[in-house]
Amino acid sequence: MNVGIVLAGGIGSRFGGDISKQYRLINGKEVIWYALNALKQSENIDKIVVVAKNEHIQRLGKQYDVICIEGGESRNGSLKNALDYIHSGFNCEKVIILEAARPMITKEIIDDYIGKLNDYDAVITGQHIVDSLGCFKTHSANRNDFYLIQAPEAFNFKMLYDNFSSDSLLTATNQQLPPDSKLFINFEFVNNNKITYHADLAYCEALMKNE
Numbered sequence: 101m102n103v104g105i106v107l108a109g110g111i112g113s114r115f116g117g118d119i120s121k122q123y124r125l126i127n128g129k130e131v132i133w134y135a136l137n138a139l140k141q142s143e144n145i146d147k148i149v150v151v152a153k154n155e156h157i158q159r160l161g162k163q164y165d166v167i168c169i170e171g172g173e174s175r176n177g178s179l180k181n182a183l184d185y186i187h188s189g190f191n192c193e194k195v196i197i198l199e200a201a202r203p204m205i206t207k208e209i210i211d212d213y214i215g216k217l218n219d220y221d222a223v224i225t226g227q228h229i230v231d232s233l234g235c236f237k238t239h240s241a242n243r244n245d246f247y248l249i250q251a252p253e254a255f256n257f258k259m260l261y262d263n264f265s266s267d268s269l270l271t272a273t274n275q276q277l278p279p280d281s282k283l284f285i286n287f288e289f290v291n292n293n294k295i296t297y298h299a300d301l302a303y304c305e306a307l308m309k310n311e
Contacts, residue, residue: 101146102214103192104139107251108132108152108160108200109171109178121295122200123156126305131295134203136164141207144214145196149185151178172266179273180266187261196254197273201295203304205252209289213254216284222274223254225292226285247285249274250292 108122122132132150139145150160151171161168169185171178179197186192194217198205213223226247233243249272263276270276274283293304 101190101192102144102194102196103147103149103186103190103257104142104145104210105179105182105186105195105197106132106135106139106148106150106166106200107171107175107178107182107197108150108156110175110201120153124295124301126203126301127308131203131301132160132200133164135198135200135205136166138205138207138210139196139198142210142214144211147186147190149182150200151182174266175271176264176266176268180264183257183261183264186257192257194254195257195260196252199251199294202251202292203295204289204291204293204307209252209286213252213286217254217256219282220284221256221259221281222277223284223286224272224274225250225252225289226287227290227292228287247287250289250294 123130136148139148148166150166150168152160152168154170157168157170160166169181172181186195194214196210196213216223226249229243229246229248233241233246235241253273259277259281263278265276268276291307293300295301295304
């Protein structure tokens with residue numbers, strides 16, 4: 101069994117306002133709808149688990165017909181809740197983690213990541229750094245030595261579950277795996293925009309209309 105996790109527990113402090121960014125509208129649909137729709141379209145996903153704040157659980161579960169559980173105090177805490185839920189209820193082989201605030205995801209990307217787990221322990225989304233890179237601890241930094249890590253992330257479930265700790269300060273999930281784990285970094289998902297500020301809604305909407 102393969103399970104898709106959607107992390108939707110963030111409050112969006114930088115976005116501001118009374119409505120969390122994952123529940124704002126893009127082309128008339130909630131931002132979270134895009135992640136859920138991509139997972140539902142994938143033939144490789146058997147179950148979907150949404151992690152959200154308690155006040156949204158009942159609505160999300162009913163409206164989108166998904167399993168919805170309460171999140172933790174942090175991203176890692178919310179992910180641990182999802183992993184524990186899956187471990188206790190399903191015989192899960194592969195898991196893919198999406199963020200509700202990243203609406204550009206597609207079923208093709210999900211299928212690609214799940215398929216690559218036949219040869220790798222983890223598949224993550226990477227972005228090359230194109231600006232100059234500064235460092236507080238050294239005078240200079242070579243941007244070619246670094247890359248950005250984003251969701252979606254996909255994992256062999258057992259390896260992730262056996263090595264993941266919600267107490268870790270690492271925000272890149274794959275960095276909790278053993279150093280010798282087999283990692284694939286996808287640098288081809290270039291428009292993997294995250295809704296962080298109000299302008300991001302209009303930007304993603306324009307990208308979708310131009311596809």
